[in-house]
Amino acid sequence: MTDTDTAHRLAQAPTLWELVARRAALTPDRTVLIEADTGRTLTFGALHERAEKVAAGLHDRGVRPGTVVAWQLPTRIETVLLSLALARLGAVQSPVIPFYRDREVGFALRACEAEFFAVPGTWRGYDHAAMAHRLGARGVFEAYEELPEGDPAVLPPPPADGTTVRWIYWTSGTTSDPKGVLHTDRSLLAGGSCLAHALHLTERDVGSMAFPYAHIAGPDYTVMLLLYGFPAVLFEKFAMPDALDGYRRHGVTVAGGSTAFYTMFLTEQRKDPDRPLIPSLRLLAGGGAPKPPEIYHAVVRELGCQLTHGYGMTEVPMITMGSPDDTPDHLATTEGRPPEGMAIRITDPDGKPLPAGTDGEVRLRGEAVCQGYLGGREQPFDADGFLITGDLGHLTGTGHLVLTGRSKDVIIRKGENISAKEIEDLLHLLPQVGDAAVIGLPDPERGERVCAVVEQPPGAEPLTLDAVTAHLRAAGLATHKLPEQLELVGALPRNDALRKVLKYKLREQYA
Structure with missing residues (x-):
């Protein structure tokens, strides 16, 4: 077997x-957990x-x-x-x-x-x-x-009802x-199974947990270890470059977490481009935040490993996942495909299903979906039992999901809808951009104006708004989508789990 x-x-x-x-x-003597710092x-x-x-x-x-x-x-x-x-x-x-x-x-x-x-x-x-x-x-x-x-x-006997x-x-x-x-x-077993089966892992792999175990990714990853019988290295404190020793010493083959983690690995690789950062590494995998296509290409080109990105949230720990046998275009531009048993419906704001290729609200139904929210909070389901995610996107003809943003991230400038993610993906093509967040800010004439907040890599020449707009024009971005404001920051504000950018803090700061 x-x-x-x-x-x-x-x-x-x-x-x-x-x-x-x-x-x-099945495998009582096989190692499942390794602490990076202590070696336990x-x-x-x-x-x-x-x-x-x-x-x-x-x-x-x-x-x-x-x-x-x-x-x-x-x-x-x-x-x-x-x-x-x-x-x-x-x-x-x-x-x-x-x-x-x-x-x-x-x-x-x-x-x-x-x-x-x-x-x-x-x-x-x-x-x-x-x-x-x-x-x-x-x-x-x-x-x-x-x-x-x-x-x-x-x-007492263990619980039998899952x-x-x-x-x-x-x-x-x-x-x-x-x-x-x-x-x-x-629901947790279903989410972890989706992740495990999509990545094509084996008992010879060595995984890693560089995120808080208290995050929904904790049980997700644990299920993966239990299903395939391989170990993971636990990082109690994760900071680059100190964490690299743990990856190298324990021969980690699968790492990741989210887009911010990919960027951190790339930053360290660029300090010594001719030396493999983690010689044993064959796969970066993660989710929890948007992945610009350029990040995928940079990982494959510079780290010399595969990158598979997925889509999940606290309410549904794993929705779709890229697979190592997907095409480079699918891996770069989509969030992968859903597993068997996960139904994805793209709808208009009223819940009417839309055809493949048409952008709309992403709604979900399946075993990995949560049971709702604690207490008297408004429940997140529509009349057909689909979870309303608040994300926007479309399904391709091959069944891959493309996310185009969050409903609250759509910027409405002079009555025209603008996708923040579209602009962010193009900004990542600039070498002077380490990470970027595009937000809409209140504007008395336009309704909202487009503001790009950019985190630059160490040593980069300061960007100007003229340089940004010239780059975006050359990339074919429509004129009405061009940023009217540019802010340079030492570090974008992030949460403490998967290092997601907190756009609400940027809106508060620059409104």
Whole structure:
């Protein structure tokens, strides 16, 4: 039986814990987790055994099926063990990104009514335990170096139903309070399976997690490891160029995260173009933010590896994914194809389906889609049960998805709609542009004016608005889409998970 056959069979597991148990029985002695900084490792067999002991320790503390446990922990072995122990118990867990502070953490704890809260103590100079007590959190305990353990004989049977909501993930809350996104084991398994099958991975690969494990990508990636039986290197602290040693020392073959990660790898490669940055690397893969076509071509040309990019969100961890056997044009210009079971509908604003090749709202239905939002928030589904994503795009004749922007990123200048992404993709062709964000700003005459905010690479000559508009004219951009304002920044504002650009901060700054 091939790796792919085994993975497809394992993907039918009803719950995440059942998948852990099945993989442990298949390859108990194979390594699954490697810490980049410490070199500590854990096998699939030990992952299963230790997670059961931690589940027993949590049970001794009063955690039962359905108990709500929030945790705010960095990417390390203990965090994975705690999360899987909660999955073994059938508890409801609410991961919180470790960089969040009082406002976001307090909101999450109140909204999910957490009965326990696991924190790392003082981590990277910040006292998370003190914050937890300041917020009046219940059941606070530290889970950084040590976890509670007990006798698994006390445990109730593991959950058999994978369609019960047991996961609450939080959107970034960039324009308002965060939203609690409700997931089941099966929705997370479906998302991780899409990612795993699309990338054509094998047991000989070595993956990497350079993002917070508390992000929706945490279980996504864990499912991939369990399906294909290969290890991942965990980066508790990710910063270039220091992180390169971990990639090289452990022979990482698959890396990525989002477009910002691709750019960081390219920046380091350009410091020494003749030396392969990570000799073992064969694939960059990620999603979570738009990918300009030039980034794809630069990665293939300069890093000497393949790049496959996908489309996902907290509400649907994996929607489409580029595949290594896609054409270069598809990999450069699309987000890949959806897996079997993911229905994508492109509609007008009223929900009427549009034909292939026509831009409209992207709506989704499938097993990987969340169950909605926590509490009384407005639910994100239309009358046919499709999730309304807020993204704009179209499907090609081959079934590949092309994203053209966010509905809120459409700039309306003198009544004409302008796609910010179209301008951003063209700006990335300029060597003086490291990254770019195009926004609409209020304008009394035009309604909105087009503003390009550019992050330049180190040592680049300062750009001028005249140079930018000349480049865009030469690229064929229509005159009414040309930026009327250019701002140069040392670094674009980003979130702490996948380093997405926070355009609302730019709008606030330059409005």
